[in-house]
Amino acid sequence: MAVDLSRLKVLVVDDNGYMLTILRTLLHGFGIKNIFESRDPAEAFDTVRADAIDIIITDYQMDILDGLDFVRLVRTADDSPNPMIPIVMISAYSERRRVQKARDAGVTEFCCKPVTARDVFAKLTSVINTPRPFIRNKSYFGPDRRRAGVEQPTYRGPGRRASDQVEATSGEEAGDSNADQGGANAA
Known part of the structure; x- marks a missing residue:
């Protein structure tokens, strides 16, 4: 083109x-x-x-x-x-x-x-x-x-920041099966 x-x-x-x-x-x-x-x-x-x-x-x-x-x-x-x-x-x-x-x-x-x-x-x-x-x-x-997040907007894995890890751990302890989704958007 x-x-x-x-x-x-x-x-x-x-x-x-x-x-x-x-x-x-x-x-x-x-x-x-x-x-x-x-x-x-x-x-x-x-x-x-x-x-x-x-x-x-x-x-x-x-x-x-x-x-x-x-x-x-x-x-x-x-x-x-x-x-x-x-x-x-x-x-x-x-x-x-x-x-x-x-x-x-x-x-x-x-x-x-x-x-x-x-x-x-x-x-x-x-x-x-x-x-x-x-x-x-x-x-x-x-x-x-964050180039990876821009190039892959549908990424659904865990976030990279320490605060994301704390949130994911808290969600898992509470029995939240979706704890690993959404954290990456904040990374």
Whole structure:
């Protein structure tokens, strides 16, 4: 199925000019005409405030303000015009802890360098075709971090949180045969 990306406005934030060129070339190849570029995350935030950007692609590690700080700024700043904008983070550092930090900052998708056209296209179409609901609590605002629950909404097994386990144990002691159902939706 062909996807028309021509009307998207994509902001690419990377302090490496060579990487900006690679991403611009890929995005043009996908038919995207409105590409905004910035080497400075603070300047990029000004672009987000000034233009109706549809998707942000940002590098993880940059000088002064890094990608995680930039994502948090977009997600939580009082003057952020669209805190729910899809954000794809790219990085050569793909250790589990870094990916988790990106997820916890509010990144929508994570793409490892060296990037390929297939990977970037998959991330873009993912944020468009299967948007994830947003969660707000005391310590986090961003896309739902529970991919398994989103992909398998009919899951009926036990929940993963400690409180779910207590509820399931209490229900079993009370003779409730449905104690293992419903806990997963709260996980």
